[in-house]
Amino acid sequence: MSSVDAARTRDGVSVEYCGEWFSLEADTVFSIGRDADLGIDDNQFLHRRFLEIHYTDGLWWLSNVGTRLSATVSDGEGRVQAWLAPGARLPVVFSTLVVIFTAGPTTYEFTVHASQPTFSDSGLGEAASGVTTVGAVTFTPSQKLVILALAEPMLLREGTGMSELPTSVMAAKRLGWASTRFNRKLDNVCDKLDRAGVQGLRGGLTSYATNRRARLIEHAIATRIVTRIDLPLLDAPQNED
Structure with missing residues (x-):
């Protein structure tokens, strides 16, 4: 097994950012921010600890622990989408979770990978309150x-x-x-x-x-x-x- 494959499968959940992989442990909290386990960027507009991924009650959760910024979260195919406001949390139930957020003039993106997702394609739209199935909007x-x-x-x-x-x-x-x-x-x-x-x-x-x-x-x-x-x-x- 390659190092990347190992990172994706170990302990069920891993995070990828700029080609770097982080394997998560169920008994620890993984933080994302300016000064965190995943140090996104030295951006004064970014919280020191903005997002956290942790294992609680049999599920992995993505939590917004910041006070100002929100994040946009979608499944890997872009079919469901949620807005994660300060204080909110969302279960990691898809095989790939895309997380996008903006701090000041910069937009960031990272992905969360789950080797044993709770929901497959047939379960789209059922994951949690606040997650909506993306409908077709027509633009000129x-x-x-x-x-x-x-x-x-x-x-x-x-x-x-x-x-x-x-x-x-x-x-x-x-x-x-x-x-x-x-x-x-x-x-x-x-x-x-x-x-x-x-x-x-x-x-x-x-x-x-x-x-x-x-x-x-x-x-x-x-x-x-x-x-x-x-x-x-x-x-x-x-x-x-």
């Missing part, structure tokens, strides 16, 4: 370009890791649009997802513009609204919807 071509322009740095990244969060001005420039047009389209995208039940895209006054862009990128990547194969659309001729 220009709305999809808005999402792509914001998600491009993360889609270009290989594997798990970090990427910079574009500003609306940067994304508008990438598309060759005026900022007013971009922001109007972004409002439409957020309204559409908010009506579909996606949390974190409406409400709140502090850093709202940054927060909704981060949440939109996290959701779009986690649920595969956009993928790497969509990136050529950014350079294709554009038509009005």
Whole structure:
């Protein structure tokens, strides 16, 4: 068995970040943050201990022990998605759990692997309160370009890791649009997802513009609204919807 295979199977659960694997022990708590077992990044916007993975009551759990940041969590195929707010926890019930979060100008992604998942494909949507099956939301071509322009740095990244969060001005420039047009389209995208039940895209006054862009990128990547194969659309001729 290779070292990677061993890391994935030992004790049932392992974490992968930037090609590095961490094997978890059932009798210890594994922490993720700025100064933790998995030191994500020396980012002042990131909690010293943001997330924890631990074994309790016969299940592995992912808990948000921070006070400000939230994380977007999805199964490996992007079919179910949950928003893990401060103080919330979620059972690790799928074979692969993708965790995405944003701290300041940077978005991060790591994966949790379970060798003996509680739920298979037939159990999707039954895992826990707060986990919802991803439904189809239809976007116009220009709305999809808005999402792509914001998600491009993360889609270009290989594997798990970090990427910079574009500003609306940067994304508008990438598309060759005026900022007013971009922001109007972004409002439409957020309204559409908010009506579909996606949390974190409406409400709140502090850093709202940054927060909704981060949440939109996290959701779009986690649920595969956009993928790497969509990136050529950014350079294709554009038509009005």
